[in-house]
Amino acid sequence: MAAPKLMDSTCSIARSLGVLGERWTFLILREALTGTTRFAQFRDVLGIAPDVLTARLTTLVEYGVLTREPYQEPGSRPRDAYHLTDAGRELDVVLGALQQWGDRHLPRAEGPTVERRTRTDDRPVHVGYVDGSGHEVDPSDVVAHRTAAYPAG
Amino acid sequence: MAAPKLMDSTCSIARSLGVLGERWTFLILREALTGTTRFAQFRDVLGIAPDVLTARLTTLVEYGVLTREPYQEPGSRPRDAYHLTDAGRELDVVLGALQQWGDRHLPRAEGPTVERRTRTDDRPVHVGYVDGSGHEVDPSDVVAHRTAAYPAG
Numbered sequence: 001m002a003a004p005k006l007m008d009s010t011c012s013i014a015r016s017l018g019v020l021g022e023r024w025t026f027l028i029l030r031e032a033l034t035g036t037t038r039f040a041q042f043r044d045v046l047g048i049a050p051d052v053l054t055a056r057l058t059t060l061v062e063y064g065v066l067t068r069e070p071y072q073e074p075g076s077r078p079r080d081a082y083h084l085t086d087a088g089r090e091l092d093v094v095l096g097a098l099q100q101w102g103d104r105h106l107p108r109a110e111g112p113t114v115e116r117r118t119r120t121d122d123r124p125v126h127v128g129y130v131d132g133s134g135h136e137v138d139p140s141d142v143v144a145h146r147t148a149a150y151p152a153g
Numbered sequence: 154m155a156a157p158k159l160m161d162s163t164c165s166i167a168r169s170l171g172v173l174g175e176r177w178t179f180l181i182l183r184e185a186l187t188g189t190t191r192f193a194q195f196r197d198v199l200g201i202a203p204d205v206l207t208a209r210l211t212t213l214v215e216y217g218v219l220t221r222e223p224y225q226e227p228g229s230r231p232r233d234a235y236h237l238t239d240a241g242r243e244l245d246v247v248l249g250a251l252q253q254w255g256d257r258h259l260p261r262a263e264g265p266t267v268e269r270r271t272r273t274d275d276r277p278v279h280v281g282y283v284d285g286s287g288h289e290v291d292p293s294d295v296v297a298h299r300t301a302a303y304p305a306g
Contacts, residue, residue, distance in 0.1 A: 012265065015255045021176065026166060098169045101244060102165030108163060114164075116295050116296065117295075119296045120294055123290075130278060134289035137278050145269070
């Protein structure tokens with residue numbers, strides 16, 4: 001279950017964290033984005049307690065980040081597989097931003113373990129601010145404005 | 154204190170979450186990025202328990218996201234103010250990515266409460282992938298590659 005108080009917030013950062021901010025959830029998403037679909041895979045790679053994993057996956061299904069679909073291998077009982085939705089795949093840029101920050105500010109001696117490149121011509125990419133015509137905007141030129149929907153008080 | 158097991162991870166997402174992944178931390182950063190510097194302001198805006206706020210601020214200072222500096226107002230005892238470092242300000246794009254995802258996938262009827270625009274000419278900006286020459290890259294063209302530093306096994 002997502003954090004009820006956060007889900008009611010007018011702030012979309014708070015609502016996102018209501019679904020994504022529980023311990024383990026970003027690491028579950030990291031695995032899902034690299035192709036993990038099965039409960040046992042998530043459990044074994046992350047070393048997460050099964051009841052916690054079940055709770056986190058259920059929240060992600062409930063809020064449309066993952067779908068739960070049954071599958072069955074010959075000679076085994078039916079099991080559930082978890083696949084990212086389009087909304088779930090859009091979280092890649094959030095994880096990319098976290099990764100970039102960690103590589104820069106919490107580095108390790110062996111260097112980054114993952115880097116992002118273009119599929120078509122293998123150029124390195126980073127996460128940044130972009131304007132409507134697809135050009136990068138320097139962070140120092142970005143200002144957050146409150147809209148008319150911002151709560152009073 | 155940051156989560157020790159995560160801080161030891163070769164994955165920079167996990168390390169980032171070791172510092173940033175505790176409940177409340179992203180919301181404390183949201184406030185810091187809008188100019189909040191004082192303990193009482195963080196406490197009152199977020200409604201967070203003082204002991205939890207102290208613990209989160211201490212971790213952020215310890216890992217170089219905030220600095221703690223004393224200040225004193227006339228007639229008051231000395232207090233601490235918390236200011237973002239350059240590393241802390243770089244988290245704006247992480248929060249921007251979370252905000253964008255929440256506005257899109259967890260919307261509310263009144264619409265977004267905050268939008269990001271260029272300071273110089275008031276154009277809307279979003280968070281995305283960018284190549285080395287400052288051009289946006291479509292997420293479908295971005296692939297994460299393991300480097301030689303990726304742990305075996």
